Amino acid sequence: MITKYLTTVSVAFNPFSKAGRTARIFMALLGPYTRETMKIKTTVLNRDSEVGGRVEVRFKDGKEFQMDTSKMTIADIVEEVDRHSRSLKRADDLSG
Amino acid sequence: MAIRPLSFFRLSRTYTSLTSPSTSIATDAIPPPPTLPGLSPTQPRTVKSPYTRKTQLFRIYLSLLRSTPLMVFFQHNNLRAVEWIAIRRELLFGLRKIDPTSTLPELTRITVLKPAIFATSFRALEGYDWQHKRSSEPGGSKIIAKETETLKETHPLSPVLTGPIAALSFPSVEPTHLKAALDILFPLKNPRKGLDPLAVSGLQKFVMLAGWVDGHVYGGRNGEGRVMDVDLIRVLALLPDVNTLHGELLAMLRGAGGADLIMNLSNAGVGLTRTVDTYRKMLGGELDSDGKPVEANAGGEEEKKG
Numbered sequence: 001m002i003t004k005y006l007t008t009v010s011v012a013f014n015p016f017s018k019a020g021r022t023a024r025i026f027m028a029l030l031g032p033y034t035r036e037t038m039k040i041k042t043t044v045l046n047r048d049s050e051v052g053g054r055v056e057v058r059f060k061d062g063k064e065f066q067m068d069t070s071k072m073t074i075a076d077i078v079e080e081v082d083r084h085s086r087s088l089k090r091a092d093d094l095s096g
Numbered sequence: 097m098a099i100r101p102l103s104f105f106r107l108s109r110t111y112t113s114l115t116s117p118s119t120s121i122a123t124d125a126i127p128p129p130p131t132l133p134g135l136s137p138t139q140p141r142t143v144k145s146p147y148t149r150k151t152q153l154f155r156i157y158l159s160l161l162r163s164t165p166l167m168v169f170f171q172h173n174n175l176r177a178v179e180w181i182a183i184r185r186e187l188l189f190g191l192r193k194i195d196p197t198s199t200l201p202e203l204t205r206i207t208v209l210k211p212a213i214f215a216t217s218f219r220a221l222e223g224y225d226w227q228h229k230r231s232s233e234p235g236g237s238k239i240i241a242k243e244t245e246t247l248k249e250t251h252p253l254s255p256v257l258t259g260p261i262a263a264l265s266f267p268s269v270e271p272t273h274l275k276a277a278l279d280i281l282f283p284l285k286n287p288r289k290g291l292d293p294l295a296v297s298g299l300q301k302f303v304m305l306a307g308w309v310d311g312h313v314y315g316g317r318n319g320e321g322r323v324m325d326v327d328l329i330r331v332l333a334l335l336p337d338v339n340t341l342h343g344e345l346l347a348m349l350r351g352a353g354g355a356d357l358i359m360n361l362s363n364a365g366v367g368l369t370r371t372v373d374t375y376r377k378m379l380g381g382e383l384d385s386d387g388k389p390v391e392a393n394a395g396g397e398e399e400k401k402g
Contacts, residue, residue, distance in 0.1 A: 015305040018255045028260050032174040047325040
């Protein structure tokens, strides 16, 4: 996953629900040094909360989007995030 | 000379200290699993071959679970090695400050888990009550797997045991130690002042998920463990220690009508004893059916005869 263009990530999940699993794995995809370049916020939801998992991402160009990850797989999230990251990367490369 | 290093590698991969090097180099055949006579209660029997890493991990986890009354599970997100070292050191030193003479700090450990194998050994502990059934015959692991299959869906801890998780295990349930450990590892606001900066950067990558109290502490036997969420763990950490609670209970019993309670409870016993004693005397012939002494009547009859 391309994490270079992310500025803020906030993850909320319910650890006692299977639906929270994807959000937890998403956290594990952020590398050991990413906290120096972006803000990461994690919230552990209540045990009987309805929401399984939620991921909010904000990019360097100001675009942000929210995902309810209860029914998504980790590959789905990576695809969503990378789609925008790639366009930023292309602009970055062209500008030199 | 070409064979020796090969066989040496083979030996180093088998994770065993049970065979002597000379025999292993001489023969390629793997000896049968040890029977382990007179093993301690925390030492799991070997059902599968002990020469694979999976089996060893399973046995380590099962042994850890059986000897640990309190565990806190947390997620670790890509910590560097130096951060792990710093955190373990801070935890040890922080716990030592409470009571320098106690052995608790050394036995309070952070173990990084392989979630799938840990979940299997956890199911074996919770679902397959080893106190009553012990299975070391071939195929025993299949029996355990079949009996604990339903726990995959029903046990509240099974969704927690996925992804990169680690466990903080305590050798006994001591709220003061738990509180100290939580303050260091999972601070509510800012990390404690004076921590190693490496430890601080590592702590940001920890997320506390759940806790588990062993069945022996909670329900008196395995399989009755209690799963706690984050709030409940923090509540447990705020409790006073066991001696204080005992004292409070005694004081409460003594103060709030404890004497009356004991009198009422003993009244029933005294009444029952008297009734049973009367019946015993009746049957023995000491008393008649009205409960009066027999001696007087007997004496009267003798007088009539005389």
